[in-house]
Amino acid sequence: MSERVCAVIPAAGRGARLGADIPKIMVEVADGVTVWHLLHRRLRPRAEHVHVVVSPEGEAPFRDLAAEEIGSGAVSVSVQERPTGMGGAIFGAAPYWEPYDAILVVWGDQANLSPATVDRVVTGHREGGLTIPLVPMADPYVEYEIAGSALVRVRQSREGDECRPGGLSDVGVFCLGTDGLRKEWTRYLSESAPGAVTGEVNFLPFLPHLSRITGRPLTVVPVDDPDEARGINTRADLDFARRAYLRDTEAGGR
Template identity: 30%
Template sequence: MNDPVAVVVLAAGKGTRMKSDLPKVLHTIAGRPMLHHVLAATEPLQPARRVVVLSPGQDAVAASIAPIPTAIQHPPRGTGDAVRAAKAELEGFTGTVLVLFGDTPLLTPETLGQMVAMTEGPDGAAFVILGFELDSPGRYARLVLDEAGNLKKIIEAPDLKGDEVDIKLCNGGALAVDGSRLFDWLDRLEPHNAQGEFYLFDLLDFVHEEGRKAGVVWIDPVDTMGVDSRAGLAAAEAKMQDRLRRRVMDEGVTLVAPETVFLSFDTVIGQDSVVQPHCVFGPGVKIGPKVEIKSFSHLEGATVGIGSRIGPYARLRPGAELGERVHVGNFVEVKNAHFGDGAKANHLSYVGDAEVGAGANIGAGTITCNYDGFEKHLTEIGAGAFIGSNTALVAPVRIGEGALVGAGSTVTEDVGANDIVAVRGTRKVAPGAAVRYRETRAARKAAKKKDT
């Protein structure tokens, strides 16, 4: 049986380079806050305990992750001190502790699983970090391995000497450590610099003193890239989008121009669906098989059934639930509305807070007038009903099955099944009046010009 795992996420940094009132770790990547990405990567490990270390005043962060407990680091005195702040939440824990950073949204469950696996068994490592190679490591701390491939030393970039400058293996940040010894080792840490900071990775010295093994899990540098600026946020978004696009294509989806399609962390698209260029998927979208999403469509919080066709220039807002073979066409907006199988709204319509029956047809320019300034109201359109172009359905209202509503109608009362209704103003015609109107207006304009 595998040892239990606990997770400590360090998220106390203020992120001043982001220049934002929003805490850094709550900035989103692919529709989800960075910190939430990190926590989600730990879930397959089924951690026995999780705690997020924050600084004072980060109530919004704590609320966003509830009921996961938090610990407060105050004042900020380095990464070692931050982990020490979590001691109360890990009291008595003796398994493997993963220490992660809340601004590394591209960490994967597979990487974390490899780290934990290296700590397990009688010959397991007591200290495991991530390592990646760069041709130009710059400011990254370097990792020195012994002949057996075990971690021997971590050297900070300013401390590199001689041939050490040529080392390309860099410290990836995340740590897996023996929980039974963690806090004893932390209590022995000395300040790392003039600011009195305690450096987490100095624990390696204590590991070696006790004759324990330290290891490295080699990864792609993308997996552990951190975000500390708006430019970094954009770079992480680009990498995450690359992953998400690859995932849906591997699952049998055609992205005609992948680089123009933006997905969310939870986007689901069924096999043999086709997504045309320049489409955006917000959180909560589930697309069935054999669906076509045409260009410049925006979807969020929506469900689309098998064989449906969306767009171009369609917008599906939260609560849009489309059955099979539904057509929602160009410049159509759907919000909190259910479309039965085969229903159509092909162009220039707004359908909100509505139930649209199977096979119903909604003509161009139709709107459901769902809001009275205070409350939203329901429009019901029966199966097989036909709504003529440029119609206003003033909710609450019900159009019966098979009913026909004439173009240009403003419908304020229920329409019975199979009825035909046309609600229009009385036509008035004044023969030749347009000529007299133009003559009168022209004379008035000329008189006004003469007076000035």
């Protein structure tokens, strides 16, 4: 793929469920290695630029953490002043990613994401399309419904939807062509109701809108390991990520 890719990491959350006093992207996994370090290592080979969206409280600490990468110009930072959801964070940062051909959205807590998945998503992305890696989950928190070649619905437990056992879930990574993307988000905002529980116009239901309404070609990248879908939301998740990091380090990975 010859497209220029900008990775965007929405990381403006407060890490409340984790019980942390810093954003989850800055949580240490092991030996001074944070979630940010892991994500940057995975994204750097496939993205020309990385942009991180932080909260007002998280800006100074993150700039300190990523000072070298920011200083080199390979990483940029913006602030989401109010917690209006992932879509607000992503599209509020549009001036940073619109000069690129594709945007690679990555949640800021995906410490278990594999470099192979990132590579397959970027390599498999079709110009102007929508590419999502999906994995079957025994008890999915989010479920994707696909009919033929279209994404027709995203069920979200956080909004009160019932997700079906064995359904397809994402691993916190999404690749989208940037041409006309912000305009389509603005249109979507004007037509969509806020989520029943969060009160936010969420990013994930925007994806079936892109597939069904705008006709963007959908590419699904199959993922075999459900552990890749496990973000860091609780202390148990963090302990899992730490064990995985140490195991992979000993095996010569990471």
